[in-house]
Amino acid sequence: MSDNGTQRYDDKPSEFRQALLPASSVLILTHDYPDPDCIASAWGLSELLSFWGVGHPVISFGGFVGRAENRAMIRFLNIPTVPFALTDINDFDKIILVDCYPGRGNVSLPPNAPLHAVIDHHPSSPPPNAAFFHDIREDYGAAATIVTRYLTQTGCPISTKLATALFCGIKTDTSGMRRGAATDDIECYKRLFDMIDQRLLSKIENPERGVEYFRVIHKAAESAISYKNVGYIHLGTVAAPDCIAEMAELFHTWEKIEWMICTAVFKNQIYFSIRSNVSDTAGTRAELLAKRLGGNGGGHSKAAAGRAPIDKDIALSLGKIEFYIKEIFEVPDAAAEPLL
Numbered sequence: 001m002s003d004n005g006t007q008r009y010d011d012k013p014s015e016f017r018q019a020l021l022p023a024s025s026v027l028i029l030t031h032d033y034p035d036p037d038c039i040a041s042a043w044g045l046s047e048l049l050s051f052w053g054v055g056h057p058v059i060s061f062g063g064f065v066g067r068a069e070n071r072a073m074i075r076f077l078n079i080p081t082v083p084f085a086l087t088d089i090n091d092f093d094k095i096i097l098v099d100c101y102p103g104r105g106n107v108s109l110p111p112n113a114p115l116h117a118v119i120d121h122h123p124s125s126p127p128p129n130a131a132f133f134h135d136i137r138e139d140y141g142a143a144a145t146i147v148t149r150y151l152t153q154t155g156c157p158i159s160t161k162l163a164t165a166l167f168c169g170i171k172t173d174t175s176g177m178r179r180g181a182a183t184d185d186i187e188c189y190k191r192l193f194d195m196i197d198q199r200l201l202s203k204i205e206n207p208e209r210g211v212e213y214f215r216v217i218h219k220a221a222e223s224a225i226s227y228k229n230v231g232y233i234h235l236g237t238v239a240a241p242d243c244i245a246e247m248a249e250l251f252h253t254w255e256k257i258e259w260m261i262c263t264a265v266f267k268n269q270i271y272f273s274i275r276s277n278v279s280d281t282a283g284t285r286a287e288l289l290a291k292r293l294g295g296n297g298g299g300h301s302k303a304a305a306g307r308a309p310i311d312k313d314i315a316l317s318l319g320k321i322e323f324y325i326k327e328i329f330e331v332p333d334a335a336a337e338p339l340l
């Protein structure tokens with residue numbers, strides 16, 4: 001694999017090693033309600049630390065895994081994870097965040113907890129005097145690409161299952177190379193392709209689905225409306241928040257739609273996901289929408305998300321959200337047209 005354009009990151013694996021070692025116990029924490037990119041990245045880092053002699057690093061996340069594909073990935077690839085609620089941060093001498101950044105509202109690490117490393121590809125600016133190691137590559141489509149680089153640069157063996165996980169991570173975060181893929185994403189994707197278990201990949205991508213999945217699709221189709229080129233879906237109350245991104249992704253393919261915003265209520269908060277195929281401002285618009293609603297949001301150029309507290313009166317909150325969506329996506333006077 002050539003290192004064209006990646007030289008500025010060449011020293012990162014050894015800096016990471018210096019920041020982490022020696023360690024007898026390491027916690028690798030992803031964002032809540034994890035996706036294939038963060039799970040694969042965490043697993044790759046865990047394998048790298050084991051390769052360097054750290055015994056049994058622990059992969060953990062707040063929330064749970066909702067999407068059938070992601071559950072299948074963890075099950076078929078035997079990825080060891082521990083719910084954050086069952087860990088005690090005092091048991092670890094080093095803590096790593098992957099595919100997320102402290103204080104963003106989507107990671108369960110308490111604000112005062114120690115932190116030793118952050119590996120991420122979401123836009124963020126660590127302070128110049130940050131006490132923790134950080135490798136943040138905003139131009140990368142997936143954190144799994146960064147981790148694949150760490151593994152290849154350090155000579156850490158990549159098993160067939162780990163390759164399959166990393167491939168899934170890069171594929172989903174770039175939506176199959178359609179979204180935000182950098183040269184390095186494409187190179188790692190191609191290299192991993194020759195190392196994966198195709199049969200397992202197919203089982204992960206075509207999992208068995210419970211009735212809830214079809215119920216959510218039904219609800220999404222029923223509630224989908226458009227304001228000109230802006231699609232909006234409210235799913236009501238959901239059992240797992242990762243279906244919000246899933247439906248934003250699916251209904252984003254609605255032929256006349258350039259923006260898709262999907263919202264739902266989960267644990268007394270309003271969650272939203274945004275997809276774009278026209279503009280590179282999904283992240284800034286997510287940040288703005290969340291800010292208007294008193295919450296936290298952000299993300300990439302074409303895929304972003306956020307969450308905000310909900311008013312006691314849900315109808316009032318939903319009214320506000322629709323108002324701000326129309327304002328932020330520049331369709332203030334458009335009338336709602338239902339999909340069905």
Ligand SMILES: [Mn+2]
Binds near residue numbers: 037038142143
């Ligand atoms: Mn990611």
